[in-house]
Structures are given as structure tokens and as C-alpha cells.
């Protein structure tokens with residue numbers, strides 16, 4: 423990001439901004455639709471869900487409340503990160519819908535701003551913010567998920583174009599996407615598997631790209647298998663340099679795993695808070711009494727409250743230079759691991775409060791809160807897998823942060 427570092431706002435300026443944002447959200451929060459919204463951008467499975475969420479992101483963009491830290495010349499706000507922090511917190515408190523173009527806002531956009539050419543930034547960034555062009559991510563393949571460096575999709579140069587062949591899988595937002603951040607093998611003979619990879623900003627609304635939706639265990643859709651059969655993309659679609667795709671992919675993964683500095687902001691999912699579970703514990707009965715009166719339930723809730731608080735503080739620690747200079751990604755990686763597992767455990771605990779009704783799901787008239795908690799629990803696995811599974815995060819933390827012996 424080439425522009426000069428923006429000025430840090432005074433507390434008074436931030437207070438005034440908070441008041442403005444709060445008022446805007448109150449006046450502009452969209453009416454709940456007459457259909458079920460998904461829990462996150464990963465489960466957007468119907469055109470009506472997509473259009474509702476896209477319209478919301480567009481409205482937020484027009485108001486100037488996402489991309490606040492991104493350079494002005496590419497459609498951002500050019501402001502200090504504290505402003506975006508205010509917006510994010512106010513959005514969470516107001517329970518507004520999440521942004522739909524999350525892969526663009528959180529991973530593709532930041533990595534293009536970090537490593538792209540001026541022309542690439544001009545071409546892509548503003549349309550990411552406005553949700554005019556949706557992005558997806560083509561990293562995982564049927565045989566290569568955790569082992570990302572083993573990607574087998576090929577890109578072969580032919581004149582002014584690259585010709586793509588291969589299959590990507592679990593492509594979130596693949597149906598709606600116009601572009602994909604894509605890792606492909608351009609030099610199968612390279613001395614190391616990592617050296618033969620190149621990172622592309624690939625159009626995926628072109629001939630030769632076949633998208634097949636995949637259903638999730640919740641019954642929802644939201645990701646695809648994406649097959650490339652002689653799909654031809656422009657020769658200048660590379661981000662970074664040919665053969666250096668691995669380092670671009672690693673930079674992208676750092677954003678995916680939570681390197682919040684650089685991300686555009688906005689909510690990415692329906693938040694799950696301990697407060698909501700406390701409320702549920704008041705409503706659910708255990709031996710005829712509110713579950714919250716059970717000492718074991720209360721003790722468990724207190725543990726969750728402490729963990730939630732600790733996670734919140736760790737988000738702050740992640741931004742304190744003195745704590746991250748030596749190992750820049752250590753706290754962020756820990757937060758990804760602990761935060762996603764925390765959410766999954768919290769959702770499971772919420773279901774355990776419901777007793778026998780806990781087995782009921784959406785569509786069942788007796789399901790507590792319409793089966794919302796059950797869907798939330800199943801979807802909570804997504805973040806423990808995407809962006810590197812919990813086991814992979816543990817390996818990385820063990821080897822690169824704690825200095826333990828490498829696993830094979």
C-alpha cells in the first residue's frame with residue numbers, strides 16, 4: 423500500500439465517527455428477508471441469499487464503511503485502521519448481515535494490494551469492495567488439501583494466454599465468482615514441488631470452466647468442484663512472478679488465517695457469543711428448572727466467558743508490535759486455532775443444553791430456535807478446516823513457534 427501512513431485519529435474523532443456509524447446502521451440495517459440467511463459466506467447457496475447479501479455489501483460500500491484502510495486511489499478510504507475497527511464492532515453490536523465477497527475483501531484484495539501491479543489494483547480492488555465482482559479461491563484439489571504445495575492443476579503458456587487443466591474443490595462462492603485466486607503448476611520439472619507453482623488471478627466465468635455445486639452436511643450448498651478443461655486465461659493474469667506462486671499463496675494464507683491488518687473489514691459470519699448461550703441456558707430446562715441454575719452449567723459458562731475474553735485480548739495482542747516482532751504470525755496462528763475450536767465447542771455446549779430436543783434440526787417444528795444452533799454447530803467445523811485444519815495449525819505452531827521436531 424503505497425500511500426503515506428494515515429493519521430491516527432484522536433479519541434474525540436473516533437467517538438464522533440462511532441456516533442455517525444451507529445446512526446447509519448440503525449437507519450440502514452436491512453429488513454430480515456422472508457427466507458433463511460446462511461451462517462457465513464461459505465454457505466451462500468441460493469440466488470436470493472446471494473442477491474440480498476450482495477445488495478447489503480454494496481450499500482455498506484456506498485456509505486464508505488468497508489475498505490476504510492485501503493488506498494483511496496483504488497476505491498478505499500485511505501484512513502487509519504482504528505476507523506475500520508469501530509465499524510466492525512458497531513456492525514457486530516447491531517447484528518447486521520455479513521459481507522458476501524469475503525474472499526475478495528479478506529484474502530484476494532489484501533494480497534493484490536500487497537503484491538499486485540498498479541494496473542491489477544486498478545482493475546480489481548474497487549469492484550471487490552462494491553461486490554460487483556465476486557472472488558473465490560482455487561487452492562484445494564481432490565488429492566491435495568493440506569498438502570497445498572502438491573497442487574496438480576496445470577497452466578501451460580500458449581502465445582498470449584495460459585491454458586488451464588485440472589480440478590479444484592471446496593470452492594466457496596464458486597457459483598457466483600467472476601475471478602479466482604488460483605495456484606497452478608507451470609513447471610512440472612522444477613527441482614522442488616514448491617518452485618513449479620504460479621499464482622493466478624483467473625477469470626472463472628469463461629468457457630472451459632465447469633462448476634458443480636457440493637451439498638454440505640447441513641443440507642446447504644455454498645461450495646463447488648471447479649473443473650478446468652483447456653480454459654484459456656490472459657497471459658498477464660499472474661500475481662507476483664512465474665514460478666513464485668508458493669510465496670504468494672503463503673502471503674494469502676496469512677490473510678486467511680487472520681492477518682487482520684490489510685483486510686477490508688465488515689463481518690464475515692453471524693457471530694456466536696457466549697451471551698447468546700447464557701440466554702439459551704435461561705430458556706432451556708433441566709430437571710424442570712432453568713438450565714442456568716445448574717451449578718455445572720454455570721461453571722461451564724464461566725469458563726466460556728473467560729475464554730471469550732482471553733480471545734478478545736489476544737486479538738489486541740496480535741497488533742502490539744513488541745509482541746509480534748520476533749515471530750510475526752505466532753499469535754495470529756494461535757488465535758485461528760483456538761478461536762475456531764472455541765466456536766465449535768461453544769455451539770456443541772449450546773446443543774447439550776437442549777436435552778433430547780438437541781437432536782432436532784431445521785424444518786422440525788419442535789427444534790429449539792428453529793434448529794439454528796444445530797446448523798451453527800455443523801457449520802462451525804468449516805473454519806476449523808478451511809485455511810489449514812486445526813492439526814496443520816498445531817504442526818506449524820509446534821515446529822515454527824515452539825521449535826519442536828518436524829512431523830512427517
Ligand SMILES: Cc1cc2nc3c(=O)[nH]c(=O)nc-3n(C[C@H](O)[C@H](O)[C@H](O)COP(=O)(O)OP(=O)(O)OC[C@H]3O[C@@H](n4cnc5c(N)ncnc54)[C@H](O)[C@@H]3O)c2cc1C
Pocket residue numbers: 464558559560561562563564565566567568569591592593594595645803804805807808809810811812813814817829830
Ligand atoms: C466449508 C469449507 C470451505 C472451504 N472453502 C475453500 C475454498 O474456497 N477454496 C479452497 O481452495 N479450499 C477450500 N476449503 C478446503 C480446505 O482448505 C481443505 O479442506 C483443507 O485445507 C484440508 O484439506 P483436505 O480436505 O484435502 O483434507 P486432508 O488434507 O486430506 O486432511 C484430512 C485429515 O488429515 C489431517 N492431516 C493432513 N495432513 C496432516 C499432517 N501433516 N499432520 C497432521 N494431520 C494431518 C487433517 O488435519 C485432516 O484432519 C474449504 C473447506 C471447507 C470445510
